[in-house]
Amino acid sequence: MTRVAVVGVGAVGGVLAAGLLSTGRVEVTACVRSPLGGLRITRPDGSALEASIPEVVDPAEVSTVEWVVLATKAYQTAAASPWLSRLCGEGTRVVVLQNGVEHRERVAPLLGAARVVPAVVEISAESRRRGHIRLFGRPRLTVPEDDDGADFVALCRGSGIDVTSTSDFVTAAWAKLCLNAANGAVTALTMQRMPVFTNPRIAQLGRALVEEARQVATAAGAHLPDDLADQVIARLRAMPPESGSSMLWDRLAGREMEYDARNGAVVRAGARLGVPTPYNETVTALLEAVSAPGNAS
Ligand SMILES: NC(=O)c1ccc[n+]([C@@H]2O[C@H](COP(=O)([O-])OP(=O)(O)OC[C@H]3O[C@@H](n4cnc5c(N)ncnc54)[C@H](OP(=O)(O)O)[C@@H]3O)[C@@H](O)[C@H]2O)c1
Known part of the structure; x- marks a missing residue:
């Protein structure tokens, strides 16, 4: 055994x-x-x-x-x-x-x-x-x-x-992280389920988060399609209306959120590889602020 x-x-x-x-x-x-x-x-x-x-x-x-x-x-x-x-x-x-x-x-x-x-x-x-x-x-x-x-x-x-x-674990891991860069942060910050991505301005924010992560991923050696951001947002929009994310459930329950391993990781890799990540930096700062003791929803 x-x-x-x-x-x-x-x-x-x-x-x-x-x-x-x-x-x-x-x-x-x-x-x-x-x-x-x-x-x-x-x-x-x-x-x-x-x-x-x-x-x-x-x-x-x-x-x-x-x-x-x-x-x-x-x-x-x-x-x-x-x-x-x-x-x-x-x-x-x-x-x-x-x-x-x-x-x-x-x-x-x-x-x-x-x-x-x-x-x-x-x-x-x-x-x-x-x-x-x-x-x-x-x-x-x-x-x-x-x-x-x-x-x-x-x-x-x-x-x-x-x-x-x-044989291309880098691409597999970054593909998942690109998806996670948008879904968790946006649903947790807005405290809304996936249909929040049907709002055109929110969809635009989601695309920007994914596109930044894709650019960092490419610099890290991943092979991801140029239209990944559009694909991700289309996928999130098509999810059943009751769908959310673990970060949304964690925020609603007052638990710690895993934003640092997602958006924080994009920011760290971007800094190392010379790729700017202002959208991911912004949502990381916002998630850190709402996670601070005493600031839970
Ligand atoms: N759930 C999903 O659908 C999903 C999908 C994709 C990826 N993931 C990823 O998978 C990972 C795990 O997520 P999860 O959803 O399974 O989390 P989870 O349900 O919160 O489980 C985490 C477990 O870790 C235990 N734990 C924490 N600190 C511990 C310690 N010091 N010693 C022993 N046990 C400890 C917790 O125990 P207590 O009961 O004592 O708190 C809890 O049972 C995360 O990185 C998540 O992002 C999850």
């Missing part, structure tokens, strides 16, 4: 933990801040998967494993380091299921000799109650096409999660 520890057993980490357990080949440990009492995943067809996974609440009680799945929000990464330092040894691979393009920069300094496997997450899931996860659509992950990526594809076989590898 391959030993896997999941740190961050929320919407995404819960889907991975239950999927890996269901293969029958993997011994899964859930590393949690307080007990969950099991997982219940409700699939899009209404069927449910119940998973009883050993839970550990104290990092002192875990030891080195072959794989760690890190699926906290990006801003929770540093706080998860007591888990990572106990779970990681020389051969450990840490699959980072987080949004953005800075998986290695954020996580590698916390790992010692263990290796980061970055992943693009296309899992649409929510967890309104701890341990209870609603899954929308077929879960997909994309990892780099290298030895670690190939091993992770093999690990997930039969888990119900489609994991593919790509």
